[in-house]
Amino acid sequence: xxxxxxxxxxxxxxxxxxxxxxxxxxxxxxxxxxxxxxxxxxxxxxxxxxxxxxxxxxxxxxxxxxxxxxxxxxxxxxxxxxxxxxxxxxxxxxxxxxxxxxxxxxxxxxxxxxxxxxxxxxxxxxxxxxxxxxxxxxxxxxxxxxxxxxxxxxxxxxxxxxxxxxxxxxxxxxxxxxxxxxxxxxxxxxxxxxxxxxxxxxxxxxxxxxxxxxxxxxxxxxxxxxxxxxxxxxxxxxxxxxxxxxxxxxxxxxxxxxxxxxxxxxxxxxxxxxxxxxxxxxxxxxxxxxxxxxxxxxxxxxxxxxxxxxxxxxxxx
Numbered sequence: 001x002x003x004x005x006x007x008x009x010x011x012x013x014x015x016x017x018x019x020x021x022x023x024x025x026x027x028x029x030x031x032x033x034x035x036x037x038x039x040x041x042x043x044x045x046x047x048x049x050x051x052x053x054x055x056x057x058x059x060x061x062x063x064x065x066x067x068x069x070x071x072x073x074x075x076x077x078x079x080x081x082x083x084x085x086x087x088x089x090x091x092x093x094x095x096x097x098x099x100x101x102x103x104x105x106x107x108x109x110x111x112x113x114x115x116x117x118x119x120x121x122x123x124x125x126x127x128x129x130x131x132x133x134x135x136x137x138x139x140x141x142x143x144x145x146x147x148x149x150x151x152x153x154x155x156x157x158x159x160x161x162x163x164x165x166x167x168x169x170x171x172x173x174x175x176x177x178x179x180x181x182x183x184x185x186x187x188x189x190x191x192x193x194x195x196x197x198x199x200x201x202x203x204x205x206x207x208x209x210x211x212x213x214x215x216x217x218x219x220x221x222x223x224x225x226x227x228x229x230x231x232x233x234x235x236x237x238x239x240x241x242x243x244x245x246x247x248x249x250x251x252x253x254x255x256x257x258x259x260x261x262x263x264x265x266x267x268x269x270x271x272x273x274x275x276x277x278x279x280x281x282x283x284x285x286x287x288x289x290x291x292x293x294x295x296x297x298x299x300x301x302x303x304x305x306x307x308x309x310x311x312x313x314x315x316x317x
Contacts, residue, residue, distance in 0.1 A: 020222050023067035023091060024084050025074060033111045035104045036094030040085045040112045041066055043077035051080035052123050052149055053116050057109065058087065059131035059155075060241055061202075062194055062233040063220035065091040068130055070215075071298045072305075081120065085112045087133065089232020096228060097181075100235040102136065102170055102243055109140040113147050124149035124255075126309060131267070131291065132157045132236070135246045142249050150312045152258040152305060155291040158246035159259075160269040171239035180234040190230035196221045208264025208290035216295065251275055256315065257282050258308045260301070262289035283308050 022028065026043030054076055056069040066073070066084040076082045086093045087108050089100050109127075116125055126149050129137035134156030141148045180186060192198070199220045203212040223229065235241055243249070250257075261270055263286065276282040285304050287293040294301045 018222055018225055020092065020226055021219075023065050023086070023219065024070050025077065026082075028092065029115070030092075031111060031115060033088070034107050035088030035100075036096050036098075038085070038088065038094070038108055038111060039092040040083055040115070041073075042081070042083050043073070044081040045078055049080050053081040053083060053120050053125045055109075055112065055116065055125050055127040056082065056084040057127065057129035057133040057137055058084070058090070059129075059133055060087070060090075060105075060232075060236050061131070062190070062229075062236075063199060063224045064233075065219065065223045067216060067219040067223070068292070069128075069294075071294045072128065072302070075298070075302055081116075083112060083116055085109065087136075087232075089228075089235075091223060095226060095231060097231050100232045100240065102139070102241055105133070105136040105241065106139045106143070109136055110144065113140070113144070117147070122146075126150045126152070126312070128152035128154065128305075129156070130154045132241060134158065135241075135243050135249075138246060138249045138253060139243070141253055141255065145254060148255050149316065150256040150258070150309065151253065152260070152308070153250075154294065155261045155267055156250075156259060157242065158250060159272045159275075161271045168245050169243075171242040171244060173238045177234055177238035177240065180238065181231075186230060186234075190224075190233070194221070194224035194229070199224065205266045206291045207296065208262065208266070208268075209296075211296075213292075213295045216292075247272060247275060251279075254281060256308070256312045258285065258305065259283070260285040260287060260293065260304065262287050262291055262293055262296075264288075265290040267291040283311070 024041050026041050029040050031038050056073050058064050058066050058068040066086050069084050073082050073084050089095050134153035135158055141151050277284050289296040
């Protein structure tokens, strides 16, 4: 269903925040899910197209939202149906005070894929995820491989040196989460972490450069000042959303997969990408950027992704 009004009865605790505009163009859709109200955005070209739908999934951090995928979304909205999810606890989706888990994030992707299939039949989709959400996409694709024609992982987590465990479960640190969610300082600490100057500092570490995207900075500030904005990020920083078995999931994917990453900033440890490099279904692209190449060099990024998609189409023909 389409909706623009907030859902009543939220257990969010922060004071009323500034209005949060749409992160991308197109129509807003709200659906019920295990994680509460789940929002996704959809757009299609005016002319009919035979191109399969595309799903975009933003990263997980204090300021995650579909705006992080805006350059990709707006580009492909001119040529094919595109969808951008806002995961539970982020953007316009429910930010209730509850436990946020790997299962919840993965099931949110399944829910939106189900909505896409209602609109387009069982056509396998192309999906692209940023950073930690690559782990949720990888899990969703492993669980329902027929739903995905291809997966693309941009600056994914899970390929770093520490990712050597094979057991299931998260990297949760319960005592640390209890500290952050202490009602005496939960909102205050998050408020300090989401000052505009602090967000800019984190973006400079992400971009590996002072040349950050100003529109992203402005939107990050707005989305972190919504009621309940601290709850999901606190599960993120305390390890609940990081999978221990994700490297095995990546290696077991059978559909075409694209891994792309930059070389600047704090997110450049891909020591274990060698576990998928050279596999016939994997393509690895390195950009001379930070962790958000689609903002820094959109033309080069999109050209590389198009080349990957062209190979996918030829192999499926």
